Amino acid sequence: MPVFLSTRDADFEDQFTALLGAKREDSPDVDHIVAEIIADVRARGDEALLEYTAKFDRMDLSADQLAFSEAEIDALIAQVPAEEREALELAAARIRAYHERQMPEDQRWIDESGAELGWRWTAVSAAGLYVPGGLASYPSSVLMNAIPAKVAGVKRLAITVPTPDGIANPLVLLAARLAGVDEVYRVGGAQAVAALAYGTDTIKPVDKITGPGNAFVAAAKRRVFGKVGIDMIAGPSEILVIADQDNNPDWIALDLLSQAEHDESAQSILITDSEAFARDVCASVEAYLETLERRAIAGASWRDFGAVILVDNLDQAAALSDRIAPEHLELCVADPDALSEKITHAGAIFLGAWTPEAIGDYVGGPNHVLPTARSARFSSGLSVMDFIKRTTLAKMTPAALRAIGPAAEVLAKSESLQSHGLSVTARLKSLND
Ligand SMILES: NC(=O)c1ccc[n+]([C@@H]2O[C@H](COP(=O)([O-])OP(=O)(O)OC[C@H]3O[C@@H](n4cnc5c(N)ncnc54)[C@H](O)[C@@H]3O)[C@@H](O)[C@H]2O)c1
Ligand SMILES: N[C@H](CO)Cc1c[nH]c[nH+]1
Ligand SMILES: [Zn+2]
CATH class of the missing domain: 3.40.50.1980 (Nitrogenase molybdenum iron protein domain)
Structure with a gap:
């Protein structure tokens, strides 16, 4: 009860x-195990990855079997019944339509001092998408991760998905194909997160890791944050x-x-x-x-x-x-x-x-990768925003520098950062010469 x-x-x-x-999900035991797995994958790369896959997913692989080949993907996709393909296509279309609305616009304007300011959005170059597969299989999570990444413009998309006992769900591969995923690896758990963050001979490192998973996956994402970006804790x-x-x-x-x-x-x-x-x-x-x-x-x-x-x-x-x-x-x-x-x-x-x-x-249509364990107090569900970042832009004219530069000189002095102040002074001086 x-x-x-x-x-x-x-x-x-x-x-x-x-x-x-x-x-x-926040147990110190889990965190301790995960710390060891991450350190081991960092140190031994593919070799550690293969050992953990044998231990937790009961599969003996060689390094060249870690990635699904195109031929394997084709063969698995061919098994998908029409009804499931149609349902997946409907889901993909609805998720894409929802996420396309999230793409923000660049901004650029000239303020009262004559300074031109703004920002622009660019996508992360490579994203690693964790798709859970231990107790259940999640083709829907492939779409929920990969579609916003594609809408954002991410160039390289790599999926890791555990396939316990070597059983792969064909719908996961179809979802990956439909969403334009580039690489799919049959590894899961903390070892997959470590491989995506630090790279191995087979799995090249990514810039951002997203996606849900069990307590081991959630703890691993917490631990690799900083080396790579993560979306949130979706446990x-x-x-x-x-x-x-x-x-x-x-x-x-x-x-x-x-x-x-x-x-x-x-x-x-x-x-x-x-x-x-x-x-x-x-x-x-x-x-x-x-x-x-x-x-x-x-x-x-x-x-x-x-x-x-x-x-x-x-x-x-x-x-x-x-x-x-x-x-x-x-x-x-x-x-x-x-x-x-x-x-x-x-x-x-x-x-x-x-x-x-x-x-x-x-x-x-909305994303199902969502913050758990009370983290909705400070984070949001997965979106296009998780795959883009903002670069700010500033362009001064002589007049703009004359208007706001003196305040920078004063603040640099108050922080005792002489070169900062002089970099402004030198320019202002050239205007008066
Ligand atoms: N919050 C969300 O948005 C969201 C979305 C979908 C699913 N989920 C959650 O994702 C989770 C999926 O969990 P799952 O287990 O089915 O798949 P999973 O892929 O997250 O985890 C399986 C992996 O866990 C690792 N593992 C299992 N036992 C271990 C142990 N004792 N020591 C070290 N590693 C171990 C193994 O490497 C295994 O491959 C569920 O908790 C589900 O509720 C959350
Ligand atoms: N409810 C999960 C998010 O917590 C997502 C999911 C995928 N498939 C079924 N459910
Ligand atoms: Zn669910």
């Missing part, structure tokens, strides 16, 4: 704080559903289970103002757990990290939601738009009972 809290409980604040602090999935009693308990139960089934470390939370509805949803979750193929994973997640919170009103629900800062927030209430106005911290919001979170996972 998940924990059941009520804001009326005398110790609610303590219980809620304990829920927020629940250790799901084990989460859903928070705020629902009133006018909902079908089965629908809400399935929404909670949809994220619980990703990982034993996933987290599903229901906030409602109706105790009877909460009990109905819990009963429905238990009933579905009897039948689901992934009941072991979903059941463990619901038991260990699931929660039901009873509130007096929806304002309370919104305030608690902001403290949780969930990856996914479903608002199944009479006026979801009004409630969403009261929410500040969430990776993605799904408005109304007709918008199951799973639509966002596949075909809605």
